[in-house]
Amino acid sequence: MTRPGIGVVGRRLVQFLLDELLVFLPMLLLAIAVVWLFHPHGPGLLTFLEVVLYTMLVLDFVGLLFVTVWWPHRHGGQTPAMRWLRLRVRTLDGGHPSLGAFLVRELLMVVDGFAWGLAGTVVMLVSRRRQRFGDIVARTVVERVPRSADEPAFPRPDGDFGAVPGPQLAFDGADVGLDRGQRNHE
Template sequence: MAIDRTDPTKVLGRRLLHLVIDGLLVGTAALLLGAAVLLALTVGLAHWIDFGAAFVVGMVFCLAVALLGPLVNEVWIPHKSRAGASLGMRITGIRVIMLDGSKPPLKAFALRYVLMVVDGMLWGLVGIVVILRTPRRQRVGDLVAGTVVVRTGSVDEPVLPGPDGDLGAVPQPKLSLDAPQM
C-alpha cells in the first residue's frame, strides 16, 4: 500500500495537510498558553504588577511558545516517539524514516527542521517543486538528512515502498539471513 508514484499529489496533499494541522495545533497551544499566563499574571498578581506589564509578559510567553512549539513538534516529538512523526503526521498517516527503513536520529530531524527555511522559500513553492521533481518525493530537508516520508499502515509500521522503484526505497527483509529459518 505504498504511495502511488503516478499521482504525486497524494504525497504532496498529505504533507501539506500535516503542515496545516501542525500549524493549527502549535498556534492554538501558543495562544491558549499565552492567554493563561496573561490571565494568571493579571488575576494572581493584581496588586504587584499592572496590566501592561502582565500583558507584555503574557505576549513574550506566547511568542516563546510560538517559536519553540514548531521545534518541539517537528524535532523532539518525532525523535522521542516510536512513530517518528509529528502530531500532524500521525493524523495524516505519514512518518519520517531513513532511506534504509530505520528510525532517523535526532540530527536528521534537526536538519529537516533547519532546512524548512529553504523549502519554505517563495511561499513553499521551492519545497513543492522539489517534492514533485524527486523520485522519492523528498524535499530539500529530506535530501540532506537522508530521510523519506512514507505512509503508515499503523503508527508502528511504515508502508515501505516496494523494490519496483516506488519512491525509490527498498524495504528491509522480514527475516534476517543469519537467523535460523523455520
C-alpha cells in the same frame, strides 16, 4: 525504492497544517494567559501587543521543536498529524532517523517555508522521492504507512503509551502463560 505518487505531497501539506494548528492553538491560549498574568504596566495597547507577539514567537519555536523534532523521534518517526494521515519519516535505508536528522529537517523548514511553503512544495514535486530540501539534507524520506488488516481502530496499550509493554498477566508464569502451551515448570 519506487517513486511515490503526487498524493503524498498533498498529505504532507495537510499534515504540516494540522501540526501547525496543533501547536498554534495551545500556544495562543498560553500566550494570552502569560500576558494576562504579567501584563506590562506601560503606555498601553502597543506594549501589550509587543509582549503578546514575543511571547507567541518563543512559545511557537518551543512548541514546533517539541512536535516536529522530539515527538517523531520518540514515536516511530511520526508527528501526531502524521499518525492521523498514516505518514512517517524514515532514513533512505529504511531505518529510524536520529534526533539530529529531525532537528536538521526542522531547521531547514526556513528554506522549505519560503514564499509560504511554495519552495518546499516545488522541491517535493520535482524530487524523485518527493523530498523537501530538509529531507534531502537530512537523508530522510516521508512514506505512507500501509494499513494492516489486523490493525485495531483505536491504539492498544502496547508500549506506545507505556501501559503494557507486552502480553503479560499478573500471575506467576507457571500458572498462566501466553506461550501456547509451552509451560516452563521448575
